[in-house]
Amino acid sequence: MTERSPNGNGRAILEVKDLKKHFRVSRGAFLKAVDGVSLEIQKGETLGLVGESGCGKTTVGRVLVRLYEPSDGSVLFAGEDVHRTRGDEAKLLNRKMQMIFQDPQASLNPRMVVSDIVAEGIDIHNLASSSQERLARVHELLETVGLSKEHANRFPHEFSGGQRQRIGVARALAVEPEFIVADEPVSALDVSIQAQVINLMKQLQRSWDLTYLFISHDLSVVKYISDRVGVMYLGQLVELADSDELYANPLHPYTRALLSAVPVPDPDFEAERERTVIAGDLPSPVNPPSGCRFRTRCPQAVEAAAHVDPPWQEAKPGHWIQACPCFA
């Protein structure tokens, strides 16, 4: 077990401060994938991050596990800036913060057997002192995720999507992480299989004392697994609140539109509901609208929205929004 980070219950294990990640697309033009995101994640909680394509949620996840360097802002894990660590400390962070990927096909090396895939973390960090111990740990991990020892010698293409995702989970668990970024972990799976993986993740959270950042575009799944949910649009957070609160009382027009657009598997409900369909397309993240970014599609947009960068405020206790002028 890694030395657990100082744990006061309710202490934020992860703090993201005004995070920005810009990608250069041509001379002078930047794609502002993440443009000022701040949040905190408490130990043991699941924070959901939702948004549509281009909102930057995947990029946030990748910056957190240090696959990308931030353009500005900082990420603190248990108080230390993750992008400023070097050497052994940095390596230790690789164990504490792990990631589960979206595509069950592409996230496993097709030329490696499952036991090598799962044990990669063990190999990198020398967590096993002999090959028997390594194999024993692999078997244990496979069983933890609902697979069996016989699967260790097989290749990824022999498994179904759901099974491959579980192998990915086992791989992440092999290094005994404290915090896991799950980037659309069930989006590519059949509906009946999604529930298997989600239940597994919930169960693991309890038994391994994990903290999750759950990234997804599927609002129903996010609501189910998350304690709190943040909504992103064009690189920024527009709303953040407890799961139940967000879905019951969405305040930001984008959140409202998003929730309204999700079809519910309940025919009578669907027949009766009033849906607000927002018009138009997503603006380009290279050149986002000034001021409130949602104003080009917002049914309540006012003139002032173009001139003022909406502040990030606590509208109700625990319920934060990007307070655009139309709220005033």
Added chain:
Amino acid sequence: MAMNNDNILEVRDLQVSFGTYAGEVQAVRGVTFDLRRGETLAIVGESGSGKSVTAKSIMRLNPPANTIVGGGEILFDEEDIVKLSERQMQNIRGPKIAMVFQDPMTSLDPTMKVGRQITESLRKHLGMSGSEANKRAVELLTLVGIPNAEERVKQYPHQFSGGMRQRVVIAIALSCEPEILIADEPTTALDVTIQAQILDLLQQLQEKIGTSVILITHDLGVVASVADRIAVMYGGKIVETGTVREAFYDPQMPYTWGLLASIPLPNADRSQDLIPIPGSPPDMSDPPKGCPFAARCPYVMQVCTTEFPEYTVFSAEHKAACWLHHPMAPNVEPPVRVGGAR
């Protein structure tokens, strides 16, 4: 050959398989259903259920080299599509039956202007002249909600966003006002807010033109929102059909129960656990004997593993294939979560 007058399409015992180097993959194993005039029928299923292959078979778009139609008929306009020649099919595809695919990025020819892709169809099938067709193309683009249609008609697909491209695809599909529109996962690749726009559009157009729609999807929310009737497929067979209300509020087949119980509802209580279906969909190169769902069914009985169940009829539209409805089977209570939140 006489079709029922309410039906615009009748599929009877369709069997389709593919010859692959790994053996014969039996994708569709005896599928029977009707499409009524003016309705939206949703065909629902997961990977390997055979829903896409069924749709493509109606359009005869399966790769000819290794597709084997083992039997069955597809009746449309008093003719059997299975038996038509390729030439005859070309007169059906487009003007009579049109299809919208999942990925708007690859459904359009990237080297051809969007307007030309629409007028092609108009000129070939409706015999319009160049100028008539151009005018109609602009009208169609406006109809599907693309602003500045006169300019956009001269643009290339890459100049449109994903949602816009799908609108163009719909415009092309509906250009000849077909009697049937088959939409294969038309919104799966799109963002939720764009999906809402497109589904809205499809409904409006359907009312305007009177097309009957077959919607292939795995998303039960979409089904609840736009479909009239639903056919649930599993392992190459249809296991339940009915009106949408019947299927959601009174499902009669354990797979349908399982599906409904395993989806999180956005307005449900978080403390209610999801009940997943254990195991994985079957391998269609070696389909299971008996009911294809037997290996994952919590209520499985001996007979389920040897013989595919008879259909039990519950109402004019509602039938399900499950041995639990046989008088000799034990009584079973469906799991509590069934029936949505209402």
Added chain:
Amino acid sequence: METRHRELDPDLFQSVDIDAEEGERIAGPSVGFWKDAWRRLKKNRGAVISLAILIGVFAMAFVIGSLLASHSPFAQSMSQRYLGPTSDYWFGTDKFGRDMWTRVWAGTRVSLYIGLLAALLDIFVGVAYGAFSGFLGGKTDDVMQRGIEILNGVPYLIVAILLMVVFKPGILTISISLGITGWTFMARIVRGRMLQLKDQEFALASRSLGASGFRVVWKHLIPNSLGLIVINLMFTIPAAIFAEAFLSFIGLGIQVPEASLGSLISDGAAELRFHPYLLWLPALIFCLLMLCFNLLGDGLRDALDPKMRK
């Protein structure tokens, strides 16, 4: 609505326990990538025959040919000039009375040596260069690619000729010119593949586990490029053999009294009128080599092509 149900044996309605593990079980033996590819290759008759022939030619050139030789490739004998194939001289003799059997196999050895050298250069220089360039990306990649473009701009022939001004024409010169220009294609291909693979999720996963760049390239990216590398090798080898043969044919390569297939063909061509066997024999071996490498390469491409996998 009444449905008519058939009468059935009540025993059939006994419940059956589903084994949850059974649902996860994978039938059949594990099939690795190479086993799968080999199976596919075996079905391609052309490729299998080519492989057999190539193995045969290698064996003859390096082992059997010399063992069975009773004459030295250089021994001249004015009395035995221009003999057609006889029991003593299986391939006959040339204008200096030298044994063609040993000369042809000596020539084949030279050609195969060149082929092997090209392959080794491809592997050790080409793959390394391409992997480094592709994986690192950015400015390093830009600079390294410009380097390749410069090297590519100069044709192999010119380099060989220029080198001959400095060194004598011969196997060394050819080797050096190959060393300068022969691996660039492989480098480009491997770089392309690196660019494709390095952002794939399995590579990202490895990095997020803490793998060093080297580990990611060595354990993940290159194994997934092996198919491409092998296929490319199968085409580089005959290309190199051909290039050497061409140089020797026009007199810029292997010089007398050494032999290479190219020089033998050149000499043979001059004697075509009266002593055709002097041309046909080395030409046959040469054509066999080229054809077989190409057929094998094609077969391998089909066998290893990821798109054809399930």
